[in-house]
């Protein structure tokens with residue numbers, strides 16, 4: 455495929471690092487501090503993958519929602535590959551409906567910048583196998599591709615499947631149907647008890663949507679141009695920095711407090727606000 459037939463292109467960020475931009479929507483993947491740094495700081499480190507694998511037991515299941523250029527997934531894959539034989543295996547399920555970003559990331563001139571470095575060959579070969587065969591397996595890590603629209607794919611997922619979710623889709627401006635209360639409720643159903651969800655978004659409507667979907671919600675690390683990101687969990691006690699009363703005040707004052715599937719009328723907003731205020735993490739302890 456020539457570069458012009460690909461729906462994505464490589465761009466240079468203000469910090470000089472390279473990232474991938476989807477031409478149609480104009481959104482850049484990992485636009486703040488760049489692919490490698492954001493994969494690590496927003497997704498892989500906060501999800502404590504190494505520690506969770508070290509607990510032993512059944513495989514740890516990661517839902518990588520928005521495979522894109524595979525930087526998040528391959529960063530998690532490398533953590534798994536570095537564990538000893540007694541650690542839990544990692545199963546990565548990458549959801550994606552368009553493989554152009556991965557095709558571009560696998561080009562030799564882009565692979566290093568996107569984490570698919572060819573020098574060690576293993577990561578590149580794993581991602582290539584995912585592209586060509588829809589799966590790749592080592593003694594430590596099973597990586598599967600779920601190709602298609604995420605909403606349809608999620609409907610097929612059994613309850614309680616995921617331990618970790620990387621929620622890295624394009625923004626609500628580009629993908630309004632994916633950042634809804636309905637979507638987060640479906641995602642909560644697919645999570646096991648003890649699961650965590652990690653996303654770059656810190657918007658009030660994302661956080662209220664996650665709360666209305668049944669997650670507990672907290673503040674995640676700053677990254678690049680964002681002061682905060684978001685971590686959600688099935689159990690409030692797993693959050694280091696749960697949202698509290700000051701965030702509820704912000705919600706009450708917000709002009710865009712809820713996802714777009716909460717009707718924009720005063721009665722619906724009042725009801726949604728009361729439901730958020732009643733979430734377990736806001737009760738007096």
Ligand SMILES: C[S@@+](CC[C@H](N)C(=O)[O-])C[C@H]1O[C@@H](n2cnc3c(N)ncnc32)[C@H](O)[C@@H]1O
Nearest residue numbers: 520521522523524525526550551603604622624
């Ligand atoms: C921000 S990029 C993901 C970046 C990626 N996590 C990485 O590490 O490179 C968002 C991705 O979500 C995909 N996507 C958007 N809407 C989708 C949908 N409805 N179903 C499946 N994938 C979708 C896009 O094609 C795009 O590759």
